[in-house]
Amino acid sequence: MINSLLKKLFGSKNERELKRLRVLVEKINAIEENYTGLDDSQLAAKTDEFRQRLAQGETLDDLLVEAFAVVREAAKRVLGMRHFDVQLIGGMVLHQGKIAEMKTGEGKTLMATLASYLNALPGKGVHVVTVNDYLASRDAEWMGQVHRFLGLTVDCIVHGLTDEQRKKAYSCDITYGTNNEFGFDYLRDNMKFSLDDYVQRPLYYSIVDEVDSILIDEARTPLIISGPSEDSSELYYTANRIIPMLKMGELIEHRDGKIGQTVKEYTGDYTVDEKAKSAMLTEQGVAKVEKLLNIDNLYEPGNIEILHHVNQSLKAHVLFKRDVDYVVKDGEVMIVDEFTGRLMPGRRWSDGLHQSVEAKEGVKIESENQTLATITFQNYFRMYDKLAGMTGTADTEAAEFHEIYKLDVVVIPTNRPMVRKDQSDVIYKTEKEKFNALVEDIAGRYEKGQPVLVGTISIENSEILASLLKKRGVPHHVLNAKHHEKEAEIVAQAGRKGAVTIATNMAGRGTDIVLGGNPELLAQREAATAEDPEAALAELLAKYQTQCAKEKAEVLEAGGLYILGTERHESRRIDNQLRGRAGRQGDPGESHFYLSLEDDLLRIFGSHRVAYVMDRLKIPEGEPIEHGMISKAIENAQKKVEGHNFEIRKHLIEYDDVMNTQRKVIYTQRKEVLAGENLRDIVIGIVDELIEDTVATFCPEKTSPRDWNWNSLSEDIYSLFNMLFTVPEEVDAQLTQVQLIQNLKDQVHQRLEEREQEFSTPVFEHLMKVLLLQTIDAQWKDHLLSIDHLKEGIGLRGYAQKNPKEEYKREAYGLFMEMMGRIRQEVIEKLFRIQLAREEDVERMEEQQRQRRIELNRAGGEDQVRKPMTRQDAKVGRNDPCPCGSGRKYKKCCGA
Numbered sequence: 001m002i003n004s005l006l007k008k009l010f011g012s013k014n015e016r017e018l019k020r021l022r023v024l025v026e027k028i029n030a031i032e033e034n035y036t037g038l039d040d041s042q043l044a045a046k047t048d049e050f051r052q053r054l055a056q057g058e059t060l061d062d063l064l065v066e067a068f069a070v071v072r073e074a075a076k077r078v079l080g081m082r083h084f085d086v087q088l089i090g091g092m093v094l095h096q097g098k099i100a101e102m103k104t105g106e107g108k109t110l111m112a113t114l115a116s117y118l119n120a121l122p123g124k125g126v127h128v129v130t131v132n133d134y135l136a137s138r139d140a141e142w143m144g145q146v147h148r149f150l151g152l153t154v155d156c157i158v159h160g161l162t163d164e165q166r167k168k169a170y171s172c173d174i175t176y177g178t179n180n181e182f183g184f185d186y187l188r189d190n191m192k193f194s195l196d197d198y199v200q201r202p203l204y205y206s207i208v209d210e211v212d213s214i215l216i217d218e219a220r221t222p223l224i225i226s227g228p229s230e231d232s233s234e235l236y237y238t239a240n241r242i243i244p245m246l247k248m249g250e251l252i253e254h255r256d257g258k259i260g261q262t263v264k265e266y267t268g269d270y271t272v273d274e275k276a277k278s279a280m281l282t283e284q285g286v287a288k289v290e291k292l293l294n295i296d297n298l299y300e301p302g303n304i305e306i307l308h309h310v311n312q313s314l315k316a317h318v319l320f321k322r323d324v325d326y327v328v329k330d331g332e333v334m335i336v337d338e339f340t341g342r343l344m345p346g347r348r349w350s351d352g353l354h355q356s357v358e359a360k361e362g363v364k365i366e367s368e369n370q371t372l373a374t375i376t377f378q379n380y381f382r383m384y385d386k387l388a389g390m391t392g393t394a395d396t397e398a399a400e401f402h403e404i405y406k407l408d409v410v411v412i413p414t415n416r417p418m419v420r421k422d423q424s425d426v427i428y429k430t431e432k433e434k435f436n437a438l439v440e441d442i443a444g445r446y447e448k449g450q451p452v453l454v455g456t457i458s459i460e461n462s463e464i465l466a467s468l469l470k471k472r473g474v475p476h477h478v479l480n481a482k483h484h485e486k487e488a489e490i491v492a493q494a495g496r497k498g499a500v501t502i503a504t505n506m507a508g509r510g511t512d513i514v515l516g517g518n519p520e521l522l523a524q525r526e527a528a529t530a531e532d533p534e535a536a537l538a539e540l541l542a543k544y545q546t547q548c549a550k551e552k553a554e555v556l557e558a559g560g561l562y563i564l565g566t567e568r569h570e571s572r573r574i575d576n577q578l579r580g581r582a583g584r585q586g587d588p589g590e591s592h593f594y595l596s597l598e599d600d601l602l603r604i605f606g607s608h609r610v611a612y613v614m615d616r617l618k619i620p621e622g623e624p625i626e627h628g629m630i631s632k633a634i635e636n637a638q639k640k641v642e643g644h645n646f647e648i649r650k651h652l653i654e655y656d657d658v659m660n661t662q663r664k665v666i667y668t669q670r671k672e673v674l675a676g677e678n679l680r681d682i683v684i685g686i687v688d689e690l691i692e693d694t695v696a697t698f699c700p701e702k703t704s705p706r707d708w709n710w711n712s713l714s715e716d717i718y719s720l721f722n723m724l725f726t727v728p729e730e731v732d733a734q735l736t737q738v739q740l741i742q743n744l745k746d747q748v749h750q751r752l753e754e755r756e757q758e759f760s761t762p763v764f765e766h767l768m769k770v771l772l773l774q775t776i777d778a779q780w781k782d783h784l785l786s787i788d789h790l791k792e793g794i795g796l797r798g799y800a801q802k803n804p805k806e807e808y809k810r811e812a813y814g815l816f817m818e819m820m821g822r823i824r825q826e827v828i829e830k831l832f833r834i835q836l837a838r839e840e841d842v843e844r845m846e847e848q849q850r851q852r853r854i855e856l857n858r859a860g861g862e863d864q865v866r867k868p869m870t871r872q873d874a875k876v877g878r879n880d881p882c883p884c885g886s887g888r889k890y891k892k893c894c895g896a
Contacts, residue, residue, distance in 0.1 A: 014411050021089045027065045028072070028088055035073040040149070043077075046070045047151040050121050060118055064095065067118045071146065075113065078145045084415045087111040094388040095119065099211055099401060099409045101394045104577075105512055105584020106414060108390045109139055112207050113146050115388065120152055120173040124204035127384075128176045131210045132342065133158040134487070135511075139209075140176035147174055157181045166199040179214045182206075183223040183380045187373040190667045191225070193773060195674045203384045211389025212573055215405060216397055218337075218377060219649050222656065224350065225373040227781075233365045235306065236352070239313035240359035242292045246270055246285055248318065272318050274604050279318045281310070309352065316356035323459040331363050336459065342487075371784045378404055378653045379660045392580045393573040400646050404653060420560075420583030423592040425568070425631045426624040427602075433622050434596040438566060439468045441594075442500060446474050450558035451499040453513070455578040456566045462502045465566065469500065476500035487511075489525070492518045494581075495561050497551045513561060513581055516552025519544035560588035567599045568634055570641040594624075601637060654805060658812050659787065666780050673772045676765065683768055683831065684749065686824045690720055691744045695737060705735045717744065720825065722832040723751050755832065768831065775826045783819045787812060 035043060047070075050063050068091060072083045083091070087107050090100040091114030102108050112128060120126045130136045140156035147154045155169035157177030166185060169175050182200075189198045208214050249268015269285030272278075281289065289310055290298050298307050320326065326333050327343065333354065335344045348354040348366075358365045381387055382405060389407065398409040428434040438454070445452045456462040466478045477490050479501060494501040496517040512518075523540035530536035555561075561582040569575055575593070582589025595602060619625065673679065694716050699708040710727040717725040725744070756764040790811055797807045 017410055018089065018413070021092050022085075024065060024092060025085050025088050028069050029085070031065065031069050032072070035069055038073075040077070043070065043073060044149060044151050047121070051123070054121055060095070060121065063121070064092070064118060067121070068092075068114050070150065071114050071117045074146050074149050075110065078149050079110075079142075081107075081110055083107075083110060083114065086412050086415050088114065090390065090412045091115045091118075093410045093412070094207055094390065097386045097388050097407070099389040099391070099394050099407050100412050101391060101409055102412045103414050103418065103584070104392045104580035105587075106392075106412070108209065108392075109143060112209070112390065113143050116174050116207060117147060117150065117152065119205045119386070120147070122204075123173065125170065125172070125201050126174045126204070127182060127206040128174060129179050129182060129206055129208045129214060130176065131178065131213055133178060135209070136176045136178055136181075144174070144176075157185070163197065163199055170200050179208070179218065179377060179381075180223065183375060183377065184225065186380060187223060187225050187375060190670060191373055191777070193674070195671070205386045206381065206384045206388070208381070208387070208389040210391050211401075212391045212394050212397055215377060215381060215389065216400060216573075216649070217571075220645070220652060221347070222374050222376040222652070223380070224371055227370055227372050233355070233359075233367075235309045236313065236355050236359040236365055238293070239306075239309040240316075240356065242289060242310070243313050243317045245292060246281075246288060246314075248272060249282055249284075270314055270318070274600070277319055279311075279314050281314065309356070312352045312356040313359065315353060316360045320353075320357055321458075321460070322361070323463070326357060327459065328361050328363060333357050333361060333363060370781070371788060372781055374784065375660075375663065376653060376656045378649075379656055381405065393576045396572050396576070396642070400649070404650070414586075416586030418583055419586060420579070420589040420591065422579060423590065424626050425593045425595055425634060426626045428594070428596045428624050429619070429621070431596045431598040433624075434566070434594050435465060435468055436622070437624065438465065438564065438594050439472055439474075441564065441592075442469065443472055443474050445558075445562050446498055446500055448558050449497045449554055450560075450562050451495050451497065451515070451555060452501070452562045452564055453494050453578075453581055454500070454502045454564045454566060456502060456504050457569055457574075459504055461566060462504050465502055469502075474500055476502060479503045489521060492521050495555065497554050497558075512584070514548075514552075515555045515560060515587055516548040516550075517544075519548045522548070556588060559590060561590075563589065563591035565591070565593035568593060568595060568601050568638065570601055570638060571645070572635065572638045572642065575638075595634070601634070601641075655791065655808060658809050662783075662812070662816050666776060670773065670776060673769055673776070676769055679765055679768045679772070682772070683752070683827070686828060687721075687748055687752065688745055690824055690828060691748060692741055694720070695741050695744065699737055699740060701737045705731045705733060705740075720828055720832070721748050721751060722829075723748065751832070767834065771827050771830050771834075775823050775830075779819050779823050779826070783815060786815050790815070 046066070050067060053063065054060070068083075068088055072088070076082045084107065086102070087110060090102055090108070090111040093100040094112065094115035095118055100108070100111070102111070116126045116128055128136075128139065130139060136156050136158060140154055144154035152174060153172040154174045154176070155172040157166060157169050157175060159181065161169070169177075170185075185200050186203075189200055192198060246269035249271055252267055267284075268282060269288050270279055270281050286298055290296065293306065295303055295306070297303065298310075322328065324336070325338070326335050328334075329343070335347050335349065336342070337344050349357070355365050387405065387407065389401075394401065394409045395411055401407040401409060426437075428437060442452050442454065454462075454465065456465065462478055466476065469476050477494075477500070479487060479490050490501060491503070491511045491513060493499060494503075495513040495515040519541060522544045523537055526540050527533040527537040563579055563582045565575060565578055579591040582591060597603065672682065694713065698710075698713040698716070699705070708731075710731070714725045714727050717723060725747075758764075759767060790808065794804045794808045794811075797804045
């Protein structure tokens with residue numbers, strides 16, 4: 001009550017922020033006329049003037065008013081578009097490092113030119129991040145005209161560029177690209193062997209378009225660069241064959257008379273928890289799998305690998321649906337982004353899940369991969385000195401943005417009042433009734449010429465609806481992951497008279513829907529087939545401008561764009577994105593969601609209450625329930641799911657924060673080595689650490705020197721530095737640990753200088769660099785594999801009343817320190833043992849080996865040489881213990 005009273009008196013935090021920014025807007029408007037009289041060259045010269053003033057000590061905030069006025073004037077001249085006052089406010093919010101929430105169609109793309117220009121003036125590089133390559137290329141070309149006019153350099157990062165092209169693009173003042181490209185370039189840079197090969201500069205300022213999609217929806221999946229590991233395709237096929245023989249069960253409760261308590265039991269071979277998206281074998285299922293695989297105990301240590309494959313195959317069969325979670329295209333399983341409906345080529349589910357889906361679909365199983373480098377989007381984008389974002393739907397996730405990224409959300413008002421009508425949801429008993437009602441509604445709107453945009457949450461549903469509309473004779477476009485090539489063009493024309501467009505999860509974000517159609521796109525498409533496209537374009541443009549203006553009037557008369565949702569998404573933002581396609585810039589519009597009790601969200605989250613009401617009211621088939629209370633209940637269910645998903649993302653980043661600290665240490669060390677300025681100091685530092693650790697191990701400070709373990713010390717010194725350390729016959733009782741350490745350091749440093757003279761300084765420095773890099777990379781790769789294995793089993797610590805997160809931090813730290821120790825030891829052992837060989841010496845040694853083989857063959861007789869080789873012992877299986885006695889599997893030891 002006190003909070004609402006204070007809000008009435010002083011306004012909300014958002015309103016106070018807008019009020020403060022409007023003062024700056026008035027200043028920009030006041031000086032607008034100062035720039036209209038300048039010619040093009042004078043206006044472009046302002047960029048150099050601003051840069052000089054920055055060099056003299058002024059700040060970007062000091063330049064903001066003038067810089068925004070210059071960009072507004074440049075956009076008027078180059079694009080014929082003048083920034084609205086609300087866009088100026090949005091530009092200021094972006095400059096402050098916050099998120100600007102603007103409704104769809106309010107001009108976020110143009111708004112970003114203000115903040116990107118201002119922050120590009122220091123010359124450190126601005127990154128504008130978009131959700132796909134098409135939008136990155138489009139915006140770099142379209143908005144880049146404004147920046148180039150003002151003397152800035154602009155380029156774009158898309159899939160398939162060479163390192164030279166990427167380096168050139170990153171060196172520009174403003175670089176457009178997708179989140180995946182920026183993130184993968186960062187990882188690839190930190191795997192290179194020369195600083196000159198790095199393509200990215202230090203991360204300075206980034207504007208993330210569709211920030212909710214990139215920093216929240218996609219943040220559940222980390223970026224991973226991986227390489228091939230061992231092949232286990234046969235196990236996937238084996239597991240895939242037995243899963244269809246299992247039967248799904250459920251959790252049942254019954255009262256046990258003997259103990260007088262309610263007992264929970266699972267029926268069937270496995271159970272599915274759709275809320276948690278998990279599946280697990282029951283005791284009955286485990287027994288059945290053991291029988292089918294002819295093994296005694298599925299949980300024996302030797303069968304853990306088989307158990308893993310069975311569990312992943314079970315998930316693939318019961319939780320992942322074709323044309324919903326993935327599609328099969330050109331003999332390849334491609335993931336469908338659950339939030340945008342787009343295909344994600346090159347992305348694969350980890351931990352063998354993707355291979356299990358490939359086995360299920362009968363396509364070629366690609367080899368499993370081992371992680372070589374990985375980072376989450378959260379930790380990548382938090383490395384920027386300043387981060388900003390823009391979207392039409394961020395306010396519902398404001399708490400997460402602040403907690404994870406320290407980003408505040410500012411809601412920008414619309415340029416014109418919003419007049420779209422958002423109807424209450426209607427709910428049908430069955431999916432069949434819902435689809436019949438949808439088709440009737442769409443057909444009625446089509447007949448009166450009103451454009452309809454239908455949003456579905458899966459490819460499967462979009463194709464069901466398309467087939468029903470085809471039977472009804474309603475022409476339409478289907479836009480989903482199977483038909484994404486013409487995505488932007490289809491969406492751009494979705495506002496034409498009588499257009500019916502079916503889009504999966506609002507694919508086509510970032511493309512404006514213009515009522516009546518976009519005359520420029522229509523003209524360009526037709527001109528492309530003409531003999532002289534340039535001559536045809538002007539004539540066609542005039543023709544389509546007239547036609548589209550007439551169509552727009554008819555569409556406005558029909559009620560504007562009609563948004564039809566076929567199902568509620570688990571995130572309110574996705575529903576709001578769909579609604580937001582209508583009602584741009586004060587246009588009329590309407591939105592309506594059709595649901596059924598068989599929809600996933602309602603089925604999983606308490607549709608039984610609604611079903612009970614429908615049964616009690618005896619609602620006949622085909623009649624829906626429509627009430628604001630039901631919409632509210634569904635919204636509450638969505639809030640629960642959003643909270644659950646937030647916990648998943650928070651869990652991911654808490655674990656990755658541990659890795660992020662380790663990643664920074666390794667990447668910093670790599671850069672120091674690549675810089676090559678103090679390699680000798682690095683190596684001497686490692687040598688000194690090893691000497692101190694070794695002496696501390698065998699020569700405890702509080703023990704008499706006569707009791708020190710001199711023989712073990714000597715052995716370790718020889719093992720590490722390839723140097724004989726003579727054990728003294730008579731030990732000086734006054735000798736201290738510090739004196740011994742210094743004595744050893746002097747000897748090893750002397751030995752290091754001798755090694756340097758053997759090789760010559762340039763060669764030795766190159767050798768140190770190569771050894772350090774190769775060892776760091778090899779050990780880091782193995783460490784990532786160890787961390788993957790640690791993550792797999794860490795959750796089980798909860799059964800021992802231990803906090804899995806704390807256990808993970810402790811053990812990950814221990815593994816990291818072990819890895820750092822191995823790096824130090826391996827580098828030094830190699831450095832003190834490696835031999836320099838001339839090319840002619842290598843050739844002579846190879847010739848000697850060839851001659852020796854020939855002599856051995858002759859000694860054994862010609863007939864013996866031709867005899868096939870016979871194995872004396874039984875064949876060793878890949879998973880059998882290695883015959884050498886190491887205790888490891890053969891494939892991991894001598895058979896590697």
